[in-house]
Amino acid sequence: MRTTVDAVIHEIRDALGDAGVLTGPALAERTTSDWSEADAALPGALVLPRTPAEVAAALRILHTHHCAVVVQGGLTGLAGGANPRPGEVALSLTRLDRIEALDAIGGTAVVQAGVTLERLQSAAEETGWFFPLDLGARGSCQLGGNAATNAGGNRVLRFGMMRNLVLGLEVALPDGTLLTMLDRVIKNNAGFDLKHLFIGTEGTLGVVTRLSLQLVPRPLHQPTALCAVPDFASALALLRDSKSRLPGLTAFELMWSDFFEASCRAQRKASPFGQAHPLYVLIEGFAASEEVGNASIEHLLEHAFDRGLVTDAVVAQSGSQAGQLWAYREGVSELLSVCKPLAAFDVSVATTRMDELVTQLRACLTQAFPSQQHLFFGHLGDGNLHLISGNFAGHDDVVRAEEMVYAIVGEFQGSISAEHGIGTVKRPFLHHSRTPEELRLMQQLKGWLDPRNILNPGRVLPELDRA
Numbered sequence: 437m438r439t440t441v442d443a444v445i446h447e448i449r450d451a452l453g454d455a456g457v458l459t460g461p462a463l464a465e466r467t468t469s470d471w472s473e474a475d476a477a478l479p480g481a482l483v484l485p486r487t488p489a490e491v492a493a494a495l496r497i498l499h500t501h502h503c504a505v506v507v508q509g510g511l512t513g514l515a516g517g518a519n520p521r522p523g524e525v526a527l528s529l530t531r532l533d534r535i536e537a538l539d540a541i542g543g544t545a546v547v548q549a550g551v552t553l554e555r556l557q558s559a560a561e562e563t564g565w566f567f568p569l570d571l572g573a574r575g576s577c578q579l580g581g582n583a584a585t586n587a588g589g590n591r592v593l594r595f596g597m598m599r600n601l602v603l604g605l606e607v608a609l610p611d612g613t614l615l616t617m618l619d620r621v622i623k624n625n626a627g628f629d630l631k632h633l634f635i636g637t638e639g640t641l642g643v644v645t646r647l648s649l650q651l652v653p654r655p656l657h658q659p660t661a662l663c664a665v666p667d668f669a670s671a672l673a674l675l676r677d678s679k680s681r682l683p684g685l686t687a688f689e690l691m692w693s694d695f696f697e698a699s700c701r702a703q704r705k706a707s708p709f710g711q712a713h714p715l716y717v718l719i720e721g722f723a724a725s726e727e728v729g730n731a732s733i734e735h736l737l738e739h740a741f742d743r744g745l746v747t748d749a750v751v752a753q754s755g756s757q758a759g760q761l762w763a764y765r766e767g768v769s770e771l772l773s774v775c776k777p778l779a780a781f782d783v784s785v786a787t788t789r790m791d792e793l794v795t796q797l798r799a800c801l802t803q804a805f806p807s808q809q810h811l812f813f814g815h816l817g818d819g820n821l822h823l824i825s826g827n828f829a830g831h832d833d834v835v836r837a838e839e840m841v842y843a844i845v846g847e848f849q850g851s852i853s854a855e856h857g858i859g860t861v862k863r864p865f866l867h868h869s870r871t872p873e874e875l876r877l878m879q880q881l882k883g884w885l886d887p888r889n890i891l892n893p894g895r896v897l898p899e900l901d902r903a
């Protein structure tokens with residue numbers, strides 16, 4: 437049973453009011469695709485609910501009419517999952533933008549799904565707390581999108597991924613049932629912990645409408661250093677030393693020289709070092725005071741210089757200098773813009789095998805695409821390697837590069853998606869990281885929760901029939 441999108445739009449407009457549905461020229465003015473460059477159609481309509489109840493009401497109508505819907509957060513995704521396909525309606529969480537509660541005693545927050553990551557970070561800091569998830573897209577990505585993709589970012593080493601910071605969720609199921617599970621405690625073993633079904637499943641099982649989140653005390657000082665490192669073995673030894681000598685270690689970001697130099701060029705920023713080095717490591721910690729933080733990072737670096745693990749280093753003397761050091765790593769945004777058409781990879785592998793993987797990937801890619809840039813960087817502490825390859829001549833070359841990279845990652849028993857998700861871009865390659873049995877169970881879960889296959893169809897899992 438199918439009805440036209442027009443009939444569905446009419447019904448949703450009745451339920452949400454005129455401002456709740458955009459069509460025609462008003463819709464054409466809006467951005468409705470993510471950062472991935474994956475195919476995106478103009479949606480039949482953009483549904484803009486203001487409350488969780490309106491999200492549920494819209495889904496109920498879409499479910500009744502068997503109408504496919506794509507969920508949209510801040511549209512900073514890199515996997516194409518939020519891009520509309522022909523005939524779909526888009527549902528955006530942008531107007532669910534209230535921070536409902538910020539408990540300055542207990543250190544928790546309850547937010548609506550459309551609140552941006554940066555807004556929560558700032559609000560938490562104003563009350564002496566800190567929301568530790570952090571990524572380059574912080575100004576636009578939404579907390580609902582962060583939960584849907586189980587975002588990682590710069591401080592996973594210390595605080596884990598988004599999953600570790602979510603205490604509770606509210607989710608609208610594809611049939612419009614609203615599941616409110618807004619726990620504010622870490623411990624709750626009362627039956628199944630259902631929130632995990634929706635974290636990291638990229639909007640295929642339900643729409644996140646509200647989140648209850650864990651905050652941590654605001655750090656009093658964040659010692660930060662950028663180090664020049666002679667080789668990968670030294671980087672691994674420095675990581676081990678940093679974990680023991682800098683107990684508040686929050687980030688250990690590795691940049692290969694090609695990435696570092698491209699980031700400097702893209703931002704017209706000079707390197708702080710007099711000469712080029714094979715690798716660069718950005719280290720950040722949390723400390724109880726400036727004195728304690730500076731003493732522990734200087735102690736760490738002294739030891740590292742003595743052992744030859746570091747050949748040069750710059751220690752930030754202020755918050756703004758720390759920001760300048762982070763800018764080398766955050767040149768990713770500029771590189772994503774200048775390397776188009778590109779393939780952006782986000783894989784993970786056992787930390788000890790990362791260099792071997794980089795060597796093999798670099799050799800294969802350089803042979804196949806000698807005039808493109810292949811820029812490697814990553815969160816070494818988490819075994820998470822990022823790679824930006826571009827500018828490709830066209831889409832066919834992008835796909836050829838993806839096939840090459842994911843097959844090699846599969847041989848290394850790594851994951852084809854450490855943090856960005858599968859979406860549509862990596863869907864054909866999921867078998868490199870998941871067994872047939874795992875894929876079958878994922879499909880069964882999807883079938884149980886979304887029997888009409890209306891919610892984010894064709895994302896993550898192989899295409900299913902729509903009932």
Ligand SMILES: Cc1cc2nc3c(=O)[nH]c(=O)nc-3n(C[C@H](O)[C@H](O)[C@H](O)COP(=O)(O)OP(=O)(O)OC[C@H]3O[C@@H](n4cnc5c(N)ncnc54)[C@H](O)[C@@H]3O)c2cc1C
Pocket residue numbers: 470471506507508509510511512513514516517518529549570571572573576577578579580581582583584585586587588589590638639640642643644645768769772855856859892895
């Ligand atoms: C410059 C840059 C740097 C980045 N750095 C990182 C990084 O370090 N680590 C990292 O993990 N990611 C990173 N990303 C990727 C991206 O920012 C994250 O995946 C982010 O969590 C996506 O959030 P969003 O709100 O933009 O989601 P969108 O792009 O809108 O959507 C992403 C997916 O989640 C679904 N979705 C969105 N909102 C909801 C919801 N409320 N309920 C259910 N499903 C929903 C969508 O359908 C889609 O499948 C980066 C992106 C950019 C552009």
